Amino acid sequence: MSRPVLDVESVQAFVSIAEFQSFTKAAEALGTTQGAISVKLKRLEERLGYKLIERTPRLVRLSAQGTVFINPAREFIAAHDRARAALSCDCRRFRLGIAQHVAGPEVPTLLSRLNERDPALTIEVRLESSHRLMEDFDKGELDAVIVRQEDHRRDGEDLGPEHFAWFAAPCFHQQEGKALRLAALAPCCGVRDIATHALTSAGIEWNEVFVGGGHAAVMAAVSAGLAVAAFSCRLAPPDVVDVSQRLGLPSLPSSRIVLHSTLTDQRSREALRTLAAAYREHRSARVSEVA
Structure with a gap:
């Protein structure tokens, strides 16, 4: 039994649909139309004999077979691109x-x-x-x-x-009547501006005890229990906790x-x-x- 021959454009269409979770956005990214990308996906599914994408009026997602195929498909595209780039000296x-x-x-x-x-x-x-x-x-x-x-x-x-919150070490203790100990990247940091504005607007006294040194240094200071900092909820260190509610700190706007x-x-x-x-x-x- 002969194996199906895959064409690059059909596989690229599948990968783009999977990554964007949208036929429209995938078509825009590839510089084509939604109809054309649908045809390419259908052609690929027919050659493989499997449904790769499940599509409803509200959702586009990988099927069980699509989940299995997505990484090999990416490798297929990457190999194609490497082969094409190998013939070019345009660094x-x-x-x-x-x-x-x-x-x-x-x-x-x-x-x-x-x-x-x-x-x-x-x-x-x-x-x-x-x-x-x-x-x-x-x-x-x-x-x-x-x-x-x-x-x-x-x-x-x-x-x-991107959502933000106030984080500190589990052992962090805020003395009653004392200014909040705050750590920040640098005076010109946008997240610092958001955090200090929120504290000032809420009437909470604060004092920067650690400024600068880079993101890793600020995270280290917070993890050590030296201060509180505003972090992206996605990037907060694993050894700190959200103390927004415990310390009665104001909510921070998303970005x-x-x-x-x-x-x-x-x-x-x-x-x-x-x-x-x-x-x-x-x-x-x-x-x-x-x-």
């Missing part, structure tokens, strides 16, 4: 900025996925505050940035919400994570699609674990 730089309050355990996955997709791509990564990265992006010093959305900007590709880029050539756009899909996929998995 390029990709300057990527990731905000410190956004970067998490998904970063190695993002970089690995980019490298698999385009081995000729030299990836340079910078971790800074969202504000600093946007300044450098606007000056043309970065090709793409993943940052917390700033209030005055509505451009960029929305990668999903959005946004991908900005001005790149327009096909290879760069493919890299950006890979980046966005990997971020959404890892973030979705992490949120499910936390829930």
